[in-house]
Amino acid sequence: MNEYAVLSIHGVIILFGLLLLTPFGSSIATIFHSRYESTKTKRGQLIAGMVFVCFGGFTVSAHTLWMHNKLSEGQSVCSGDTILNCDGLIGNLSYNTDPLFSQPWGLIGMVAFTALMWLVLTIGKDPMSPQTPLFIKVGLGATIAGLPIIGLLVSYEIKEGLICPFCTTAHIANVIALVGFFLLFQLNESEDWAPGTKKYFSRK
């Protein structure tokens, strides 16, 4: 299968998550209403959107790890004469691992999106928990912390004069996750988090 056809699958998952985060989310979320009651609420839609974004970010990161391995075997996985070329970046020994732990960037992405997924699922499973605002802030902080890392990777692309579409998709997923956590933060601050109920049980 063409690598861009596979990339579009990751892209569709992320795009679907993005749409759930937008005002159109309420009409799109109707397809989940019968199975997931929570998606009838704004909070539920945002969380569902975030689940898709994190899952798409995870799958595209896993795909870049696979590419990293395939390139080490000597195979070409995404090369071309155009500026869009993953092989030149994922296969470049100077740039294809993180400078601290020397781990492939794809693996770093998988770990990051797994952690974000855990935060989103925890918030989704117990939205009334007193820990929820903390989890939202941690998610927001983690995705903001991802921005300088994305900046570093984009600087590699500029240096090499190449763009890795798979890496860029993962970067976009991180930025969308940041927006998602920000929307969750705003909603959590408002009365719309749990309309008609007291938000948290306050302990002594």
Next chain:
Amino acid sequence: MSLHQTIGLIDVNGFGKIGENMNSMLHNEEASARSEAGIVAMSMFFAGLLVVAFTSSPIASGTQAGERAPIFSGEAYDGTSWKSFEFDDLLDVSWTWNSTNDAPWIAVEFLDTDCGYCKNSAEEVGVWAQTYSADQWIGPDVIFIAIAVEFVADSSRAEIVEFRTQYSNDFRFVDDLDISIAKEWDVTATPSYFLVQPDGIVAWNSAVDKLGWDAKEDDTFAITSEDRRVELNEAIEVITLRNGGGQ
């Protein structure tokens, strides 16, 4: 009234032990949410890792026998002019130990035009480059590439061209005066030699001279059991003829 509010009322109104127990249940509920989310997230992570692990078999990059030689590019002098050079253009990733194609092996030499040992061995290397071409011996074709570094004293492209001509080294000399390739190949002394399989796997490194890579067995083997140095020509003969691609 939600469970949280109910427990909250019990706790706030001081029903002592019952409140504490209920509070503990609330903690358990939160812990349960975190655990469930953790199980789902970790399942996703390990499922992803398993798919990657079962569909690829990564080879470490490096310059030890069995590792994938670092790819490099630069400008090389071929006897007429300096032209752009891509190491991976020489590779044939479909090569295997029993391939019947005529993909060439690659002998890589790191040298410094001011290094005495390099000068001493240059003539011999020039002869080997001619000896191990496909039409001169029974083994596979071996392409020689020299990487000219600057470790000892100031060097220049003019010196590289002069060195190549003086010692009749009729193969390409890559300009690595900024020693960027030498760093990637972990070369700190000259001359250093490597023999690379047609698929880009390092078969021999002169720094670990007695060990060669056996592509069929996917393991290293001793080129000699004697207490002496193994030279590049011996490594070429022993390793390429051991599983030289159906030659």
